[in-house]
Amino acid sequence: MSTMRIRFAAVITSIPFCILGNPVGHGQPTAEATASAVLFRRFEAVAYSRTDLLSELRVRPQGQVDGTNYLELPYAEWMEGLGKIGSNAERDLERSYSSLLVGAMEFGGEVGLGPGPDGLGMVNSRKCYVATLESGREPDLRQDFAGASIQTIDEVPVWVWTVPAEGGVTNAVTFYAAQVGGTYFVLANNRPDFQIVITSLSPAGNSAPAVPNVVGWETLSGADYWLYRSFRRAGVTSPDAAGINGLTPDVTTLIFYADAGDKQGFVQVLSSDITKNSAPNVLRKLAPDRFQPQGAGLWQATIQLSRGGADADTMLELLYRFGFGVAL
């Protein structure tokens, strides 16, 4: 393990950030950057989306979906959890908060909404969502969460509710949600993660770095949607659920980012083997020759995201690799 860390650090320092794209960072640390830093510090995978992009994906008429709809998968538990507490909660949150992050880990473990005995449905994982305010006042959500009980955790009033097991298709899941620091809304499917994140984000206890210390943050911070996973291979109970089945050990990091207006997305693979002449095989439907070298151990491919142009199988597998797989 220590060898892996050393090699990974060497790769990071050899890659200038600009190779990921034009730096378009926000300058001053933003709420998004702080929330990202908190989630990166704890979770294996972190996803980000502007909330208006999620809304756009959702309003498509039934039957007119395409591969880009799979970009919603990291937010499925957010939608379902909020849907159980009230019909307007999700809408009100996404109208008020400008971005939504999620950290995830322990894929296929015991926590979270997930598949039933038949294996159908999304891979369960520990998840913590953080919505951030871009500007304006913190919304009053008391009406939306009127059906939840209220607990106090670390002096923060917390809404708590449980989604019961239904028809044997999933475990019962208890959700914890709270507004933190006037800027954040935090929702988690387990108490330990929730408590750590709200503590890190609260003004009194904020110990997070100003910006995440990850490859290419400058680029990610300017994108409308991104996914980032730094693979942890220790303690994996199911390589299938974890999305690492068939992934070579040299693949340390997987990144995807996209802008809604560009209709294209970028898949980046970071390999600890900087001697490779071709990209590691990461996606079955995205051949290694689609990836172009971007620096030592870094490979990038472009995929189309235009309406109807996104290859569904590619998108499905892409999300699977980030830990947000679903068995259909």
Next chain:
Amino acid sequence: MSGSDVSVTPGSTQTDSEVALNYSIAQSASAGNYNLTFSDRFGASAPATFSVGDDTPIISGITPSVWPAGQTTQVTFVGQHFGTNAPVLGFSDSSITYAISTSTDGQIVANVTVPASTPNENVDVAVTSTGYGGNGFMPAPGQSGPASSATATVTNGGGECFAQLKFRPVPHLPPPLSANHSFWYIQDSDGVQWIIDGGPSGTCPGDCGNLIDWVTEGTVSSHFNAEPSLDSSGKTTAWSIGPASGQLCEQVDTLYQISSYYWPPGGDIPYCITGPNSNSFAWYVGVPMAEFDITTPPPNVPGWGSLQ
């Protein structure tokens, strides 16, 4: 007289050259050779040898004599000469297993287990005596051997043959995505039931929405998402597990398997189509077909629906 379980007493005739004796052989007498010696005041005769043997078992009753497939049934075998050593049961269908609870010379009580896949059939049941009192079986003169048989019947499910397509919703998909995952639920002509994974359908892109289609045979090539194309060259051998050809329904007379892509990735999984005499086919993906236990409820439990 050698041995304590065989005894003789004088009979009606006693001359210099002939003697009639009444003999008695105890039930517990060991099979084998015994010596008979005459003695008088002049001395003892040379021994004459005779043998005591075991009778061949006789099965006079099996209760119950009809055994359901997929169940363990307590069965009582009544008869004679089963022996006092542990007898052995044998079945003409070697998939049937048993465990003896109690046994005596005239009765065996055993738990008989018939696999769910056993078709309707008559089964020959043999009881083999292993002898008495720790000694092995020795046939008495005129007896055929240590075993005899009778017939029992295995029944399985009633034999109605059908194929149904059933589905259950895929949980936790974010809207507007939605999907059902389909399964074939088949009962073959022997009453054996099977579930075959049928893959997803619904409002989701990619393979989803295309996997369960009923189309007229002959339009296979128009199925745009066929991987590989479901033409005659894509067909491989007939179904290697599950219902055999000839056991299937009129509507599902043959199953073919075709290796292809499925989700999530992990290897080749058979696509299956019905035909060639059916006027329709379905193709689908999923886990290898697993036998469905006839003793458990069918899949139309809450959460399931029937597509047809």
